Amino acid sequence: MKKNEYEVIMIGNTAVGKTSMLSAMANELDEYNTNELQLNPTTHEFKILQEQWNEMMELVENQEAFSTLETGIEGAAVDFVEHMFDFKVEGKRKATVIFTDTKGAMTGELDERLKTRVNNAFGVYCVIDASVLMECNASKNNRVNCPKFVKKLLNDVYNDGDGNQPTFVVFVLTKCEKYLATKKGQKELLDAFHDQYGNIVDLLRKAPVPPNLHVIAIQTMGCVEFFKLDDNGLPEFRVIPNQEFKSKDCAYPLVVLMHNLIDALEAKAGLWQRFKELVGWETALREYASKLDQDVNDPVLYKPL
Numbered sequence: 001m002k003k004n005e006y007e008v009i010m011i012g013n014t015a016v017g018k019t020s021m022l023s024a025m026a027n028e029l030d031e032y033n034t035n036e037l038q039l040n041p042t043t044h045e046f047k048i049l050q051e052q053w054n055e056m057m058e059l060v061e062n063q064e065a066f067s068t069l070e071t072g073i074e075g076a077a078v079d080f081v082e083h084m085f086d087f088k089v090e091g092k093r094k095a096t097v098i099f100t101d102t103k104g105a106m107t108g109e110l111d112e113r114l115k116t117r118v119n120n121a122f123g124v125y126c127v128i129d130a131s132v133l134m135e136c137n138a139s140k141n142n143r144v145n146c147p148k149f150v151k152k153l154l155n156d157v158y159n160d161g162d163g164n165q166p167t168f169v170v171f172v173l174t175k176c177e178k179y180l181a182t183k184k185g186q187k188e189l190l191d192a193f194h195d196q197y198g199n200i201v202d203l204l205r206k207a208p209v210p211p212n213l214h215v216i217a218i219q220t221m222g223c224v225e226f227f228k229l230d231d232n233g234l235p236e237f238r239v240i241p242n243q244e245f246k247s248k249d250c251a252y253p254l255v256v257l258m259h260n261l262i263d264a265l266e267a268k269a270g271l272w273q274r275f276k277e278l279v280g281w282e283t284a285l286r287e288y289a290s291k292l293d294q295d296v297n298d299p300v301l302y303k304p305l
Ligand SMILES: Nc1nc2c(ncn2[C@@H]2O[C@H](COP(=O)(O)OP(=O)(O)OP(=O)(O)O)[C@@H](O)[C@H]2O)c(=O)[nH]1
Pocket: 012, 013, 014, 015, 016, 017, 018, 019, 020, 021, 067, 068, 069, 070, 071, 072, 073, 074, 075, 076, 102, 103, 104, 105, 174, 175, 176, 177, 218, 219, 220, 221, 222, 224, 225, 226, 237
């Protein structure tokens, strides 16, 4: 990894919503960039992704029923796709955040390359399909969200790793529109998360060097919600009438990243006080993060764990 490059890897099985989350996050980011401080995608891969995202937006707006499995966006056609976002202060690059999109495929043996990538990343977004978590039986949840696979992966990384594991893990719950609409739904969602993922959280808390842990619920579309289970016992969605396509809270995982980055830089700056340049962009980063903090509406469901 080059100087001032920070990688966040997105893990989660096929169709849980990793690529959508990244697209929605970048869209929301647009609102927070100014001439002085910017975090912007720079790679060709991301342009393709945004085009696919816009196409999907149109598709969704023109239909009523919706099956997530049919409408998924290509995104990671190869195993790892790196989306570079430059953090610029007055036009000069100070750091690059790399969001690595992975192709779900959490079946069979744990891929050593995935383990190594996760081990070397600065942070992890562990993406979970909340509609399956909430509506389906345990065996479907095991098949779609693969909590056992996630547990093994994180256990290998945090308990048998090289002592230099990712600083944070954010559990990102997607497809939450229905549950976030009421206080009762929010509580049930959080309860279901603790029920199914409590053992993974405990395992990470007990690791030799435990990561900072958070859970957040996002809505990448806002206008599509769980409708019913289909004949295979999997969620089917519907477009909510008169509701516009608008993501919500998708920039918040980024706020978590920024705060972890600031903490890491502070720890370094303590040792290397004389590196003024480092301290300089840390201040800019802090400014950007506090702007996001103020502007990103309070996320409906966010908790440090
Ligand atoms: N309603 C709703 N649908 C979502 C949300 N996030 C993702 N989806 C839908 O879920 C489907 C799959 O999303 P992707 O982002 O392609 O999933 P992925 O995790 O990247 O899948 P792979 O690339 O195959 O590993 C798409 O049809 C999305 O529109 C969400 O927050 N709400």
